[in-house]
Amino acid sequence: MNTEALIESLTQNVPPVRRNAVGWRLAVGLIGGGMVTIIVIALMLGLRSDLDLAMRGFNFWMKWTYTISLGTIAIWATARLARPDGARPPSLWLVVLPLAALAGFGAVELARTPSADWLAMWLGHSWRICSLMVLLLSAPIFIGFLWSFRRLAPTRLRAAGGTAGLAAGAWAATLYCLHCPEVSAIFVLTWYTLGIVLAAGIGALLGPRVLRW
Template identity: 65%
Template sequence: MDTDQLIEALAKDVAPVHRHAVGQRLVAGLAVGVLGTLLLICLWLGFNPQLDVAMRHYSFWMKWGYTLSLGVCAVVATMRLARPDGGKLGWLWVMALPVGSLAAIGIVEMSRVPPGQWLAMWLGTSWSVCSSIVFLLSLPIFGGLLWSFRRLAPTRLRAAGATAGLTAGAWAATLYCLHCPEVSAIFVLTWYTLGIGLAALLGAIIGPRLMRW
């Protein structure tokens, strides 16, 4: 049997794959992970008792706008890297837009208060635990995405792991807003982003081992 015959024999009984199969698989894993993170928040942290009041203030939607923007970009990148061809990720510079926008909001907020209050705005009341909580909340979502990757075919494993971690971190931060009472943009920019970055770093480190096929 020559090479062409071997390829023809291997491909003979291969069923066609639905064009949205990758997206559906990743969304399923993401949904399972999100449910796990919500359960973790409910049992461990609890929801902000003033959530209804917080949702009437721009700061809540500022936080959600930031984390959701990062989460959507990361999901798209993860979907591309779940395919064997990998895709180009040069467009990920667009993630700098929400970062830059939040930084601008933070500068405006700081300009409206005396310099003596800047440190309090930056640290809030939970800076020492915020990043680690976001990281821990990302683990169920990252686990759901790893489950999704078990039936996918990534080839750029480190990049795929990093974007999966980034996705998990961004969506975990989005859900963390349901608990977190902090309202300062500079707080969110620093400590939320650090937690998201830690999740992306974890994905980059363990992705090549757990996503290999």
């Protein structure tokens, strides 16, 4: 059998792929992992006692806007890298926008706060554990993405693992806001971002091993 005949035989009776199949697959992985993360937060950390009041304030939505923006951009990039064409995700540079916006809010905070209080505002009450908590809470979501990738075909495994880790970290940070009482923009910019970056780095390290097909 020559090459053309082999290719033709392989393409016969191939069922059509559902429109947006990659996006739906990743969404299922995200929702499944996110549900586990929410349960862990509710049972082990506890939700904020003033959550209803916090959700009416600017600072809570500032944090959510930041983390959801990062998570959305990372999901988009992951969906591009989940395809076998290995396309470079043009959307990934967009993470600069939420970073710059939050940095702007942080600069305004610093300008309005006496310099003697800057360190306390930066460290908050939970800087020692915040990044670690975001990293640990991202694990169920990352595992959900690994399930999603079982029927996908990435070729740039390190990049796909990195964007999946970035998405897992950002969405874990989003859910962590339901527990975390910190309100400072520079706290979020530093410690939340560090946890998200660690999740992305670990995803990039694991990608060549766990996404191989």
